[in-house]
Amino acid sequence: MTHAHLEPSPAVAARTLRVGVFGATGYTGQLLIELLRRHPHVNLHFATSERERALEDGTPLLPADSAPLAEVDAVFLCLPNGVSGGVAARAVAAGVRVVDLSADLRLESAALYEQTYKMPHPAPQLLPAPYGLPEIGRAQLRQARYIANPGCHVTAVLLALYPLARAGALSDAPIIADTKTGVSGAGKEPKPESMFCEVYGDVKPYNVGRRHRHVPEIEQALRKLQPDCGALIFAPHLVPLEVGLLATVYATLKPDWTLERAYAEYQAAYAAEPLIALHPLGRAARIREAAQRNGAVVGVSEGQGSTLILTCAIDNLRKGASAQAIQNFNLMFGLPETAGLL
């Protein structure tokens, strides 16, 4: 696959793009700024916070309402759900490209958003938005005016299943996805359940079954790839790590599929992907292989009979959020897809 390595036109390569980051004091915003500072084609023009006036490194911060949208080429939105969509709408109206890290633009239907997030959709006019998981749909991201960056659990579960779903290999049996995520996944805002004494020494399932807000997002993407695949049973776990997310997915193949044929689909899908490392057949991915790194690690292992065990490890703040946002930004502007990421 050569698409991931396209060189930018000389005009784009020579250009420095001005960007703004909304929500710069949060976990994803801080990391995004760190990554953008090393990006060869980016100049950070402004960053926002409602509570702080500067980052620890001295970067000045503005309130979101006074951000000079007219002066930038693109903005990254690292804002809470429900806030982000309104800022996205303002930016799009001002002709500025947007990568939204929140959930506001991810679900294609405002009604499904309202059912899932229990609030009115802040910008239904932007739906459906191009969905920014480049490995499963790069073409629509090139030249996109705005992109919905996927959820972290969603990224890991979809990358674990994508080659099978693309090939139509999944049976209609339920797909069981177990994820384990570090505590930064809950953001920087203090919450009792994220406190050290609540998290340390424990592994806690939460919102198990179909109650987690990422279930509709995973199913929306999976059904587009393979409409007849089984329903998702999802069990996220909070583990005492700062960053990292592991998805362990139990999926059953249709009768005419074998483990070897399934693995060949993973090789075909991921061999040329610059941000995906596919393990040899039988080796599972682990969080340590992906934490503090910008890509994902995928493993395919034998389960029992036609049931496979698929694993995908990512850093929730990187391939699960900020690094993926930069990958999407690069695609939007015709830059090398991994600029600033390798």
Ligand SMILES: NC(=O)c1ccc[n+]([C@@H]2O[C@H](COP(=O)([O-])OP(=O)(O)OC[C@H]3O[C@@H](n4cnc5c(N)ncnc54)[C@H](OP(=O)(O)O)[C@@H]3O)[C@@H](O)[C@H]2O)c1
């Ligand atoms: N953490 C993850 O692993 C992860 C992964 C994927 C996606 N996401 C999504 O990315 C977004 C940011 O996540 P995060 O973990 O970085 O959250 P966070 O650590 O809680 O940061 C949220 C940011 O939003 C700002 N903010 C809060 N309320 C605001 C308001 N009303 N108006 C304007 N700014 C406001 C906060 O800054 P001030 O309080 O200083 O204004 C802060 O900079 C969320 O939508 C989250 O769901 C997070």
